[in-house]
Every structure is written in C-alpha cells, then in structure tokens.
Amino acid sequence: MLSKGEITKDRILAEASLVFNRKGINATSVSDLLTATGTTRGNLYFHFSGKQALALAVLNREREQFMDFLDQSLSKGTPGKALDNFLQQAYTKHQQTNFIGGCLFGNTALEASDSTPVFANLIMVVFNDWIEKVESVILAAQQSQEVRADLPAHDLAATIVATIEGGIMQSRLFKTADPLRNCLNTLRTMLNLQPAADQETP
Amino acid sequence: MLSKGEITKDRILAEASLVFNRKGINATSVSDLLTATGTTRGNLYFHFSGKQALALAVLNREREQFMDFLDQSLSKGTPGKALDNFLQQAYTKHQQTNFIGGCLFGNTALEASDSTPVFANLIMVVFNDWIEKVESVILAAQQSQEVRADLPAHDLAATIVATIEGGIMQSRLFKTADPLRNCLNTLRTMLNLQPAADQETP
Numbered sequence: 001m002l003s004k005g006e007i008t009k010d011r012i013l014a015e016a017s018l019v020f021n022r023k024g025i026n027a028t029s030v031s032d033l034l035t036a037t038g039t040t041r042g043n044l045y046f047h048f049s050g051k052q053a054l055a056l057a058v059l060n061r062e063r064e065q066f067m068d069f070l071d072q073s074l075s076k077g078t079p080g081k082a083l084d085n086f087l088q089q090a091y092t093k094h095q096q097t098n099f100i101g102g103c104l105f106g107n108t109a110l111e112a113s114d115s116t117p118v119f120a121n122l123i124m125v126v127f128n129d130w131i132e133k134v135e136s137v138i139l140a141a142q143q144s145q146e147v148r149a150d151l152p153a154h155d156l157a158a159t160i161v162a163t164i165e166g167g168i169m170q171s172r173l174f175k176t177a178d179p180l181r182n183c184l185n186t187l188r189t190m191l192n193l194q195p196a197a198d199q200e201t202p
Numbered sequence: 203m204l205s206k207g208e209i210t211k212d213r214i215l216a217e218a219s220l221v222f223n224r225k226g227i228n229a230t231s232v233s234d235l236l237t238a239t240g241t242t243r244g245n246l247y248f249h250f251s252g253k254q255a256l257a258l259a260v261l262n263r264e265r266e267q268f269m270d271f272l273d274q275s276l277s278k279g280t281p282g283k284a285l286d287n288f289l290q291q292a293y294t295k296h297q298q299t300n301f302i303g304g305c306l307f308g309n310t311a312l313e314a315s316d317s318t319p320v321f322a323n324l325i326m327v328v329f330n331d332w333i334e335k336v337e338s339v340i341l342a343a344q345q346s347q348e349v350r351a352d353l354p355a356h357d358l359a360a361t362i363v364a365t366i367e368g369g370i371m372q373s374r375l376f377k378t379a380d381p382l383r384n385c386l387n388t389l390r391t392m393l394n395l396q397p398a399a400d401q402e403t404p
Contacts, residue, residue, distance in 0.1 A: 166364025190392035
C-alpha cells in the first residue's frame, strides 16, 4: 500500500506531466507547477530538489508507462495484427487528449537536444527502445508476410516512429485528428500491412 | 541598396534565428539575444518592440526563405526528379548544420501550439503551404507514373512532411544524419519514386 507521501508524490508527477506537456519544460515555472499540482512550495521541495529533478522524475514515469503501453499494444494476435493494433491505439491515445500537449518525448526531444543533455539522454533511450520494439514486431510480420519485406525492419520501424511524431506535430498544431489519422493510414498502405486472421488452435 | 539600419536589422534577424532554433523561443532571453547579435539593448528595441515581435519577424523571414527553397528545389526536371531533388536538398540543408537547431517551424509548432497562438497561426500557414507545394508536384508525378498513384497526392504530401519532421527530430536528438537519411530513403521506396529521364527537345 502506498503511503500518504507516496500518493502525494505520484499526484504531483501526474499533474506536472500535463503542464510540462502543454507548456514545455523550459517555459514551465515553479509557480505554474504549484498552481497545477495544488501543492505548497515546501511540499514540492520536500519531494523534489527542484524543477529539473521533478521533470526528470516525470520523464522517467512517462517512459515506464509508455514502455508498458508498447508491450501491451504490440502483443495482440499475429505480428501484423499487433502492428496494426499499436497504430490504432497510438491514434486513440492522442485523439482522446484532443491533441493538447502532444507527445512529451517528441516535445522534449526538440526542446532539450541542444541544451539539456540530461533530458536528451533519457529521450534517446525512449526512442531507441521504441524503435527496437516496433522493429522486432515488423521482423516477425515480414516473416508471416503481413508487412512488405523489401526494406529492413529497422528502417521501417524508425520511419514509422518518425511519421507518428510528425503526424502528432501536425494534429497538435491544427487541433484536428486528420493529419495523424492520415499518416497512420498512409503508412498502413505503404507498408503493405495486411493483418492475417489469427490461427485458432483446432 | 540597404541602409545601415536595414543591414543591422537583417543581421539581428539572422543571428536571432540561430539562437531561437537552438534554444527555443521560450527559453531564449533578451540577454541571450543581445549576446548572440552583439547589439545593444537600445538598438534591439529600436528595431523591435520586444522578444515576441523579434521572434515573429524571424519566423516570417524564415518562412519566406523556406518558400523560396521549396519553389526552387521542387522545380528541377520531371515531377519525379523534382520530388527526389527536394528530398535530397532537404537532407543536405540539415546535414550541413550537423543537426544543431533542427527545423525552426517544427520546433515552434511543438513549443507554441498550446500556448502562443500568434506563432502557431504563422506555423500553420507554413505547413499548409509546404504540404500544398509538395502535393502539386506529387500529383504531376503520379500522372507521369513516377510516384505510386493508389493514394491521394494530398495524403502522401502530408505524410512526407510529417516523416521529414520526425526524421529531423531523431537526427537532431542523436546528432547523426542516419535517421533522416533512412526516413527519406524509406519514403522513396514506399512512394515507388522512380524519377524518369528528362525529355530533351530534339
């Protein structure tokens, strides 16, 4: 069971994540964080040494949740179905936010790449792991002939991740689901993604 | 001929653009801008009413230059060759920066979408015009059978723009050209991009 302190800490992380996502880490002030989390300065500094430590904890928490999301969404049915399911769930996840905030990892990649190595290093791990997980499902889907096999699985996986990030960028900018949905559907066609029916054991 | 004041103003815009690109507009202070441009506070405020006005002027200047880049790179040879040339030049343009800064429009899209409508509105115009220019070349390339014609030109154009932005994001994060190069080559294959030889008039 979580202690009262742990519950408070987790609530601060969840609320801070929303603010960072919407405003960016740089532009978020400690005062923004106090307002968003409804906590006192003393309480915030009891749990975190400062904004950077809090942002790192938020990024790590989001990373863990995202890896769980990937493992779960990429494991349904045949490899082709799993890939299709991941694309669908990634869409739904963002569509539910009305494209406010977008992808914290993509936002932080652009914000931190040339200024804050401690954030950039963590985001590199996220992107590497993301690409690797998609790659292994694509490799299996190529073997089961559910995805085109004339391009290396790694190259397709890295391109899928890039296209999703670019699609989220456009959907977030225009505040409509169309760009991300279009990117995912265009990818499906260009990948020759043809999810096979699951084999039922007789 | 440009006046001394106009030359100073243009130099401020060019230097400020580099700082905004690297640090983001939010995280750039007026003091950063004074250091980068080597100008005095009085001179800066003589030309611009403040950081926001300067950032808007920078974005407008970059927008004009980018539209010239698009018009020029998308107009070489057959439609398929023009598209191929644009992809190559987009790569070269970013590779020459060693992936420091990335794309000012993509950066600002993520930074401003949920916080600074005046910037977001301008970036929307950039993305719309960018997609439209690529779309018209793809439409012609589909007619000349240099690009797959089973998907709408608009959908392909918006996906290409998304993939380029996502590829720049990864290359900027990892500080290597590989991700962007991979995205562009994977796109070429997935588009069935086969630039035809130019027709010489006999």
